[in-house]
Amino acid sequence: MGGKMFIAIDSVFLTIYLNVSAMQIGAISSGIQPGLTMVVGPPGTGKTDTAVQILNVLYHNCPSQRTLIITHSNQALNDLFEKIMQRDVPARYLLRLGQGEQELATDLDFSRQGRVNAMLVRRLELLSEVERLARSLQLPEDVGYTCETAGYFWLLHVYSHWEQFLAACSGNEDKPTFVQDRFPFKEFFSNTPQPVFTGESFEKDMRAAKGCFRHLKTMFQELEECRAFELLKSTADRANYLMTKQAKIVAMTCTHAALKRKDFLQLGFKYDNLLMEESAQILEIETFIPMLLQRQEDGYARLKRCILIGDHHQLPPVVKNMAFQKYSHMDQSLFTRFVRLGIPYIELNAQGRARPSIAQLYNWRYRELGDLPYVKEADIFHKANAGFSYDYQLVDVPDYLGKGETAPSPWFYQNEGEAEYVVSVYMYMRLLGYPASKISILTTYNGQKLLIRDVINRRCVPYDFIGPPSKVTTVDKFQGQQNDFILLSLVRTRFVGHLRDVRRLVVAMSRARLGLYVFCRRFLFEQCYELQPTFQLLLQRPDHLALNLNETTSFTDRHVADPGLVQLVSSVEEMSGIVNFKMHQVYQVCLS
Incomplete structure (x- = not known):
């Protein structure tokens, strides 16, 4: 139900503000449903934008699920990845594997090592914030020594202070300045550009107080995610944990998937959704390999959604051996085969690129x-x-x-x-x-x-x-x-x-x-x-x-x-x- 509601709201937004066609909305709606979704996208119809919107909806509606992105080339993967970075998906959940990562138009490093370093830097930033919070509550600063001590600090002090504050608020809704006077973390938020509380109304200040608490809760949740990087000491272990557990959206080329399949299986790599962009340019065998990068669980495949986006009217996969190309028709992609076999697909029908x-x-x-x-x-x-x-x-x-x-x-x-x-x-x-x-x-x-x-x-x-x-x-x-x-x-x-x-x-x-x-x-x-x-x-x-x-x-x-x-x-x-x-x-x- 949550998914359908999100799409209903999003479709209005997409139509009015993003110049997106009705067929694109249909493709996004189909893409978040379990099973196979095929989208034929003629030139300029927004194949990449449709893919990014599907990923965005899946991330927000199914936060526990992991998505694998596959394309045939580094250029196509980087174009898609750069658009995902512009969405409200936190950078810590994004990972780009393979050789083309250096060509990404961003100051952030989305390789495995780059993401590990970013998590370690973020851990230090958050622990310094925890120390500042402890000082504001007049408690010893050593609660910010590790992610573990910070977790205990959250349970024993921060959350308990919040519960006491909520209990005190009940029955005092008629006092406009009550929240301003009694909010326990007022000193921690004193460095905001404008005062958090106005003292004009209880309801307005209570909304601000809840917003402040959400910020603290998010901060400690991030620290909990950093805890594994604190416990694991070797760079390789940290990088493998990031890939198999931490990252929600993992992107790679079909070539990288084929080369590293054995490593992925050994590490226990898991994913729930597979999205292939420009899949009409990917060989049939190269389309199957990304579907088999994880072991079955109790005899069942974990894969829930497979989204193939491409255009069989544009160039096929490159097969340099003429015998394979001509006699075995190896240059036909699985995407093209499905279209020819009559498997239902959605065809985007409005271009927004050219005159x-x-x-x-x-x-x-x-x-x-x-x-x-x-x-x-x-x-x-x-x-x-x-x-x-x-x-x-x-x-x-x-x-x-x-x-x-x-x-x-x-x-x-x-x-x-x-x-x-x-x-x-x-x-x-x-x-x-x-x-x-x-x-x-x-x-x-x-x-x-x-x-x-x-x-x-x-x-x-x-x-x-x-x-x-x-x-x-x-x-x-x-x-x-x-x-x-x-x-x-x-x-x-x-x-x-x-x-x-x-x-x-x-x-x-x-x-x-x-x-x-x-x-x-x-x-x-x-x-x-x-x-x-x-x-x-x-x-x-x-x-x-x-x-x-x-x-x-x-x-x-x-x-x-x-x-x-x-x-x-x-x-x-x-x-x-x-x-x-x-x-x-x-x-x-x-x-x-």
Whole structure:
């Protein structure tokens, strides 16, 4: 009943304040029920937010239960973990296992050793507070020597003083200053910024007194949790206790779970709930292993809930052995198998990431993917991208220096023309004032990624006012991430290559929030049958980059539907000329 009430209250909060769809609320409600929950989340529909909300509800409604979080990559795990840290789950109950913990964007250390050190530091802080409390009650300070002595102090003195105070209060409700005069811990709370008690009314002061006592109770409960770290002397024992008993939410990658399964079984690792994010990217066997990290109790599995969140329309697990991939269909995840077998799932149906126009490039792949009110109403989605006529565009890149795609070694595809064009557009954006952190450059091949990085090191890094972009990486590696502006190089000029897999196309088109510019060989990709729905939309606009050279900063009031004064760029060399002219203007300003 408690769970249902929490969801009822939370659904109103979610709908009004967090721009969350009704399907997300349904997914959260389903996720807290026992059994299997499957959530299909198209790009930008808030898979991670849904997962975090499920974890938050489970923690508050089932405080004695432990939850294991599994993802396929450190990047995805850190994104999820950082959002959990923003919720009201105490840091002492969170634990991040594995190698990627150092990349977490936080000052706190959530590794096993980091959490143990934090508990020991917290123990000293709390014991000093206990000593201060003892002084305020005019008792010896040695009650704060250990967690054990502090526990006795709580029972014999603190709690008994509170009970005596409550007994004295009964029958004196008509005296406004009674609580202020008789509260036993008044001196301990004398260092608050404002007086705790006003003496104006008994009820108001009594509420404040109960709040003060709750603070003391929480303090001694925390000390009780620190007691094990006081008794255990070795670092390894403390770390193992933290993992098997203390932490309520434990996060790791599926690879770490597979490598350490034997250790988890030996230590008696226990958990009640399993949540897998991006589970469509996890191999079938890697999905089963996290379910088997604990021994059965009396022949019964302790696992109560299994929540699988993913998108089978995006990239599958990576299987490098072609025989396994093609003949045994090993690149099918358990999540995808369940969907194909007709197991019921909840499909999130409203995206809140991209402009509605950009979302049209990939929403044809889903049943009913709409837009949250936020992306229709927010100013940022109504304004055009300064310096560009359109918010998305396909740019046809001809041969550069007589060459299209090249392969210096087998499967190592590069396209120098696209690399130079993409970097020129990046430099143009930086010269207008776009932040480098808001621009990512993606490509479909590792060879092109390395070539683009070389061009950036040659053309951008020497200039402080340009510098490198947020990321230069492949489409496959960027799954699960996003940025405001994406410059995408498709590389191939002879054969379509592995972009023929529609799942890769969906990932490529769905990474941008405000601007997507695709650099490719038009005649090759427009003829590919699998890619028709997306490329038909792209080709409704000119296939030469359309710039608005009247706009000289990254701010504009022009509406996104208004292309403004269009200037079409006919070649890589012309784009380089525009960038060189703008660089010359910057130098002139600096000299003057």
